[in-house]
Amino acid sequence: MNTNRLTITSRILLFLCGIGLIAILFVPMWRIELDAPQYPEGLMLLIYANKLGGNVDIINGLNHYIGMKTLHDKDFVEFTVLPGIIIFFSVAFVLTALVGKRKIMNILFFLFISFGVIAMIDFWKWEYQYGHDLNPDAAIKIPGMAYQPPLIGFKQLLNFGAYSVPDIGGWIFIVAGAVLLLLVIVERKNHIRLHTIRKVANLLLVFVFIGLISSCSTGPDKIKFGKDNCYFCKMTISDNRFGAELVTKKGKVYKFDDGQCMLSFLSAQVLTNNEISNIYFIDFNGEHSLINVQKAFLLKSELFKSPMGGNIAAFSVQDSMREKAIQYKAIAVSWDQLNK
Numbered sequence: 001m002n003t004n005r006l007t008i009t010s011r012i013l014l015f016l017c018g019i020g021l022i023a024i025l026f027v028p029m030w031r032i033e034l035d036a037p038q039y040p041e042g043l044m045l046l047i048y049a050n051k052l053g054g055n056v057d058i059i060n061g062l063n064h065y066i067g068m069k070t071l072h073d074k075d076f077v078e079f080t081v082l083p084g085i086i087i088f089f090s091v092a093f094v095l096t097a098l099v100g101k102r103k104i105m106n107i108l109f110f111l112f113i114s115f116g117v118i119a120m121i122d123f124w125k126w127e128y129q130y131g132h133d134l135n136p137d138a139a140i141k142i143p144g145m146a147y148q149p150p151l152i153g154f155k156q157l158l159n160f161g162a163y164s165v166p167d168i169g170g171w172i173f174i175v176a177g178a179v180l181l182l183l184v185i186v187e188r189k190n191h192i193r194l195h196t197i198r199k200v201a202n203l204l205l206v207f208v209f210i211g212l213i214s215s216c217s218t219g220p221d222k223i224k225f226g227k228d229n230c231y232f233c234k235m236t237i238s239d240n241r242f243g244a245e246l247v248t249k250k251g252k253v254y255k256f257d258d259g260q261c262m263l264s265f266l267s268a269q270v271l272t273n274n275e276i277s278n279i280y281f282i283d284f285n286g287e288h289s290l291i292n293v294q295k296a297f298l299l300k301s302e303l304f305k306s307p308m309g310g311n312i313a314a315f316s317v318q319d320s321m322r323e324k325a326i327q328y329k330a331i332a333v334s335w336d337q338l339n340k
Helices: 008-025 056-065 078-099 102-132 168-186 194-215 259-267 318-327
Strands: 030-036 039-047 052-054 153-157 160-166 244-248 253-256 276-282 290-292 297-300 312-315 331-333
Touching: 008 078, 008 168, 039 056, 052 056, 078 102, 102 168, 160 168, 168 194, 244 259, 253 259, 259 312, 276 312, 297 318, 312 318, 318 331
Parallel strands: none
Antiparallel strands: 030 039, 030 160, 039 052, 153 160, 244 253, 244 276, 276 290, 297 312, 297 331
């Protein structure tokens, strides 16, 4: 048995990945979403292999006021070389499948992963320069403030929330890399059998699925007291007895230092009810964990003296709520009463 030959299953997967990579030339690879009260519908910057898309003109107009450079396709040398690199890897995957040599596949894996790392470093460097190289004569200047978008995930930039994630093309690239990694592992020994490949492939699919779910997680994010700022009033969240958090269905998190800030944010209708996944309050007692508002027992009293005067306290245990109601001369309220 030739130990350097790839199994038919591996060759088919490589061929499919090669064909799939061509699709990256026609769909966005990455997207940066921008949300702000004045743009409730949101703005989006789409990054293709050879151009920019989305609300480029509006974003350029906004960036002009804070001194950021305007975005133009011609300023990106990457748009000239990236389509050729994608075509190269598409052809390389197909040729590796046709030749069927494990050593060639290992070389392809090294080149593909190296390109992915270099591409992310290049993207980060562009974001850094884009957010830090500001015009000193800009209309709006905030000393020490930079506007570098997040490489991946969410970041607050003034009153804009920036959400950076892979788009269709990026996920195709990630899946191709994951499949290639799988094949390098399962083809490492010549005695590997088809049923083992299937088991590992199923395991990989589980990991990919978990990764996708995690990237769109709608669970709460622990509030870092003394570091996180309230999204509504911009004050540092410092009192660990109070505070609230809203999580959207996309996984974006809004943190507040007071229940009143949460209610004011909801009243502004920045988000529709369909966009909201869950709302949480800080537990007044114990370890001050986050409680889903649907399971929380709420009290209101002027004696609480919460940071922004909302004076709303939440409890995970009803007995604790009753005890504090007597101590603070508080009245029990429901979430529906507060969020009229």
